[in-house]
Amino acid sequence: xxxxxxxHDQTAASGSGExxxxxxxxxxxxxxxxxxxxxxxxxxxxxxPFVKQKTRDAIKAVIAELGFTPDPQARALARRKSFLxxxxxxxxxxxxxxxxxxxxxxxxxxxxxxxxxxxCDRTKPDHVxxxxxxxxxxxxxxxxxxxxxxxxxxxxxxxxxAEVDYVRIASxxxxxxxxxxxxxxxxxxxxxxxxxxxxxxxxxAHIHGPLSFRSTHERRAGFxxxxxxxxxxxxxxxxxxxxxxxxxxxxxxxxxxxxPSPPQAIFAGNDExxxxxxxxxxxxxxxxxxxxxxxxxxDTPIAGRLWPALTTVRLPIREMGSAAARLLLAxxxxxxxxxxxxxxxxxxxxxxxxxxHKA
Amino acid sequence: xxxxxxxHDQTAASGSGExxxxxxxxxxxxxxxxxxxxxxxxxxxxxxPFVKQKTRDAIKAVIAELGFTPDPQARALARRKSFLxxxxxxxxxxxxxxxxxxxxxxxxxxxxxxxxxxxCDRTKPDHVxxxxxxxxxxxxxxxxxxxxxxxxxxxxxxxxxAEVDYVRIASxxxxxxxxxxxxxxxxxxxxxxxxxxxxxxxxxAHIHGPLSFRSTHERRAGFxxxxxxxxxxxxxxxxxxxxxxxxxxxxxxxxxxxxPSPPQAIFAGNDExxxxxxxxxxxxxxxxxxxxxxxxxxDTPIAGRLWPALTTVRLPIREMGSAAARLLLAxxxxxxxxxxxxxxxxxxxxxxxxxxHKA
DNA sequence: TTCGAAAATGTCACCGGTGTCAATCCTTAT
DNA sequence: ATAAGGATTGACACCGGTGACATTTTCGAA
Numbered sequence: 001x002x003x004x005x006x007x008h009d010q011t012a013a014s015g016s017g018e019x020x021x022x023x024x025x026x027x028x029x030x031x032x033x034x035x036x037x038x039x040x041x042x043x044x045x046x047x048x049p050f051v052k053q054k055t056r057d058a059i060k061a062v063i064a065e066l067g068f069t070p071d072p073q074a075r076a077l078a079r080r081k082s083f084l085x086x087x088x089x090x091x092x093x094x095x096x097x098x099x100x101x102x103x104x105x106x107x108x109x110x111x112x113x114x115x116x117x118x119x120c121d122r123t124k125p126d127h128v129x130x131x132x133x134x135x136x137x138x139x140x141x142x143x144x145x146x147x148x149x150x151x152x153x154x155x156x157x158x159x160x161x162a163e164v165d166y167v168r169i170a171s172x173x174x175x176x177x178x179x180x181x182x183x184x185x186x187x188x189x190x191x192x193x194x195x196x197x198x199x200x201x202x203x204x205a206h207i208h209g210p211l212s213f214r215s216t217h218e219r220r221a222g223f224x225x226x227x228x229x230x231x232x233x234x235x236x237x238x239x240x241x242x243x244x245x246x247x248x249x250x251x252x253x254x255x256x257x258x259x260p261s262p263p264q265a266i267f268a269g270n271d272e273x274x275x276x277x278x279x280x281x282x283x284x285x286x287x288x289x290x291x292x293x294x295x296x297x298x299d300t301p302i303a304g305r306l307w308p309a310l311t312t313v314r315l316p317i318r319e320m321g322s323a324a325a326r327l328l329l330a331x332x333x334x335x336x337x338x339x340x341x342x343x344x345x346x347x348x349x350x351x352x353x354x355x356x357h358k359a
Numbered sequence: 360x361x362x363x364x365x366x367h368d369q370t371a372a373s374g375s376g377e378x379x380x381x382x383x384x385x386x387x388x389x390x391x392x393x394x395x396x397x398x399x400x401x402x403x404x405x406x407x408p409f410v411k412q413k414t415r416d417a418i419k420a421v422i423a424e425l426g427f428t429p430d431p432q433a434r435a436l437a438r439r440k441s442f443l444x445x446x447x448x449x450x451x452x453x454x455x456x457x458x459x460x461x462x463x464x465x466x467x468x469x470x471x472x473x474x475x476x477x478x479c480d481r482t483k484p485d486h487v488x489x490x491x492x493x494x495x496x497x498x499x500x501x502x503x504x505x506x507x508x509x510x511x512x513x514x515x516x517x518x519x520x521a522e523v524d525y526v527r528i529a530s531x532x533x534x535x536x537x538x539x540x541x542x543x544x545x546x547x548x549x550x551x552x553x554x555x556x557x558x559x560x561x562x563x564a565h566i567h568g569p570l571s572f573r574s575t576h577e578r579r580a581g582f583x584x585x586x587x588x589x590x591x592x593x594x595x596x597x598x599x600x601x602x603x604x605x606x607x608x609x610x611x612x613x614x615x616x617x618x619p620s621p622p623q624a625i626f627a628g629n630d631e632x633x634x635x636x637x638x639x640x641x642x643x644x645x646x647x648x649x650x651x652x653x654x655x656x657x658d659t660p661i662a663g664r665l666w667p668a669l670t671t672v673r674l675p676i677r678e679m680g681s682a683a684a685r686l687l688l689a690x691x692x693x694x695x696x697x698x699x700x701x702x703x704x705x706x707x708x709x710x711x712x713x714x715x716h717k718a
Numbered sequence: 719t720t721c722g723a724a725a726a727t728g729t730c731a732c733c734g735g736t737g738t739c740a741a742t743c744c745t746t747a748t
Numbered sequence: 749a750t751a752a753g754g755a756t757t758g759a760c761a762c763c764g765g766t767g768a769c770a771t772t773t774t775c776g777a778a
Contacts, residue, residue, distance in 0.1 A: 024495060027735060039757075040756085041735095042736060050757090055756080069492075071735065074436050075734080077436050077733090077736090077764065079737095080763075094453075094660065116476075386765060387764075398728065398729080399727055401766060414726080430765070434765055434766075435765090436733050437764080
C-alpha cells in the first residue's frame with residue numbers, strides 16, 4: 001500500500017497496468033488527424049447539416065479508422081442530458097413489464113441510448129418526489145411510462161416542470177400524439193364480450209382491475225357495450241374487482257361462484273386474474289371450458305402455458321414498448337407527431353372458451 | 360426559426376425558459392458556502408477518511424442545506440467510471456430475469472447506482488464484442504451476470520481485459536468469492552429426487568436443460584445421486600432435454616409418455632419445462648398428480664399459478680440478485696470476500712406430487 | 719520548546735465533449 | 749472585380765467533478 005494520505009487520490013495508481021498504447025481515441029485524436037477543430041468533429045458526430053460534405057467525409061473516414069465512439073458521459077455533462085431512457089413502472093404483472101422492456105430494447109438497439117429501470121411504488125406518498133429526484137440527478141434523455149404510472153397526472157405535471165420528455169402508454173388519450181401511445185382496450189374487451197355472447201353464454205361475469213386504473217374502466221365499458229349489443233347485460237353481482245393480481249383473481253372468482261346462479265363465463269381484465277380464476281373454478285370442482293368459459297386480457301406468456309390454453313385478448317405489448325421508445329427519440333429529435341399511435345388488441349381464441357354446457 | 364447557421368449550436372437557446380433562480384447547486388456552491396476547496400467537498404462526498412470531523416460536519420451541513428447532490432455524469436467523466444450497473448442476461452425464463460432485476464434494484468435502492476439492461480444473445484457470434492463495446496463506451500461500474508452468461512468464460516476473460524468488475528451467479532464455483540454468487544442446484548435437485556423416491560415412485564424421469572448449461576449438469580447429477588441413494592436410478596430413456604423452455608418441456612414430456620413404460624413422476628429442470636410437462640401430460644389424458652407427479656425447479660410465480668400448484672425447488676432468485684449487487688458494490692469498494700456467498704434451494708411441496716397411483 | 723512526520727486541505731490541470739460567438743470562406747449579385 | 753451575406757469552421761470557456769501533487773496544519777516525541 002502507498003503512503004499517500006488520500007485514499008481516494010491513490011486509487012488511480014492501482015488502476016490499469018499501463019499497457020495499451022493509449023486509451024480509447026477521443027474527439028481530440030480525431031480532430032488532430034482530420035486537421036480540423038474538435039468542434040467540427042462534434043458537428044459531424046451530431047449530424048449537424050452545416051458541415052461541408054467533403055469535410056464530413058474526411059472526418060468520418062478518420063472516425064472509422066480510429067474506431068472512435070463519443071463518450072456518453074462527457075456528452076451528457078456538456079449537454080446536461082444523459083443518454084439514458086428511464087422506464088418508470090408500477091405494474092402488478094411482471095410479464096407486462098418484461099415485454100415492455102423488450103420492446104424498448106428493440107428500439108434502442110443500435111442507438112447510443114441505454115435503458116434504466118426505475119420501479120415506482122405508487123402506494124408510497126413520496127413516489128413522485130423519488131422520480132423527480134431521479135430525473136434531476138441523472139437527467140435522463142426521456143422517460144417511458146406504461147400503465148398505471150402513465151395515468152398519474154401529478155407525476156406528469158412534475159415531469160413537465162422538470163422539463164423531461166416522456167411518452168405515456170395508456171388506454172385513453174391523456175396527452176398529445178407526441179407524448180403518448182394509445183391502446184384501444186375497449187375494443188379488445190368488446191371483442192371478448194362478443195366472443196362469449198356468440199358462443200351462446202347468457203350469464204356472463206367480469207373480474208376487473210382496480211378502479212383507480214383507467215384501463216379498468218375502458219375494458220369494462222367495452223365489454224358491457226358488446227354485451228348490450230348482444231342483448232345481454234352485466235349484472236351488478238357479476239362484476240367483481242380482482243386488483244389485476246393472481247390472488248385477487250382467485251378471490252373474485254370464488255365470490256362469483258358463490259352467487260346463487262354462478263356465471264357460465266368469466267371475462268377477466270387481465271391474464272393474471274384469469275389465471276386466478278382457473279384455480280378458483282377448479283377448486284370449486286368445475287371444468288374449463290365445459291362448465292365455465294374464461295377469457296383473459298393481455299396475452300402474456302402464461303396464457304399459452306395454462307391448460308387448457310387461455311382465450312385472451314392480445315395486446316402487442318412488446319411492439320408498444322418499441323413504439324413508445326421510437327416516439328420518444330423522434331420527439332426529442334424535434335419531430336412532431338401529428339397522428340396518435342394506436343394499437344388495437346385482437347382476440348386470440350384458445351381452449352378456455354366453449355359453447356355453454358347444457359346444465 | 361433563428362438565423363444562426365448551426366442548428367445544434369442553437370438548441371440551447373430553445374431550451375429552458377430561464378426561470379429558476381439558479382440551477383441545481385454544484386460542488387462549487389457547496390465549497391464556497393463552506394469556505395473550503397471543492398476538493399475537500401469531493402472528499403466528503405466520497406467519504407474519504409482523511410477529512411477532519413469538524414470540517415466534514417460543516418460541509419455536510421451545507422450540503423444538506425443546499426440539497427446538493429453530486430452530478431453522476433461529471434463524476435463518471437472524471438473517474439472514467441459510470442454509476443451504472445449492467446445486467447447482462449440471456450435467460451430463457453422471463454420470470455427469472457424479472458426477479459433478478461428486482462433483487463438488484465432492492466440492493467441499489469438508496470445508492471447512486473442505476474440498473475441498465477443489456478440483453479445478450481449468445482447464439483450470435485458477436486455477442487462478446489457487443490458486451491465489450493457496451494463496457495468500453497458506457498464504462499459501467501460493474502456487471503452482473505446471471506446464468507447462462509455467467510458461464511461464458513470467453514466473456515469473462517474479455518471483461519477481465521476490459522477491467523470491469525463483475526459478479527457471476529452460477530451453480531458451480533467458477534470464480535473467486537469476490538466475483539460470484541453460488542447456488543447449490545445439486546442439493547435442490549437431490550431434494551426433489553428424495554421427495555419423489557419417498558413418495559414411492561420407482562419409474563422416475565428427468566427433463567433437463569441444454570447440455571451447454573452448467574446448471575443442467577449440476578441439477579441432473581444431484582437428482583441422480585438422490586435416486587441412487589434411494590436404490591433407484593435414472594434410466595437412459597427417462598432423461599430428455601427440454602431446452603429450459605416451455606415448448607421444449609412439452610416435447611420432452613411427450614417423448615417420455617410415448618415410452619413403452621411411461622414415468623410415474625417427472626422432475627423438470629425448471630418451472631418452464633414443468634409447465635410444458637403439465638400440458639403434455641394432460642393432453643395425453645393423464646391426471647396430475649394422480650397418474651403422474653411433476654416437480655419443477657426455480658419456484659417462479661407460475662409455479663403457484665398452475666393447477667394443481669407445482670411442487671418445485673425454490674431458488675431465492677430475488678435475494679440472489681440482491682446479494683450479487685451488494686457483492687459488486689462491496690468488492691468495488693475495496694472489500695475482499697473471503698467466504699463464498701452460497702444459496703441453498705429448498706423444496707416446496709405443493710399439489711403436483713403424490714403417492715403413485717395403483718396402476 | 720522544537721522538529722519531523724502524519725494529517726488535513728488546497729491548487730490546478732484535465733476528463734471528453736458542447737455552447738457561444740467570432741472568424742474565415744465561398745458564392746452570387748452588382 | 750467587389751461587396752454582401754450566408755455557409756463553414758474555429759477559438760475558447762465551461763459542464764461538474766476527480767487525480768496528482770503541493771502546501772499547510774497539527775501533534776507527539778525529543
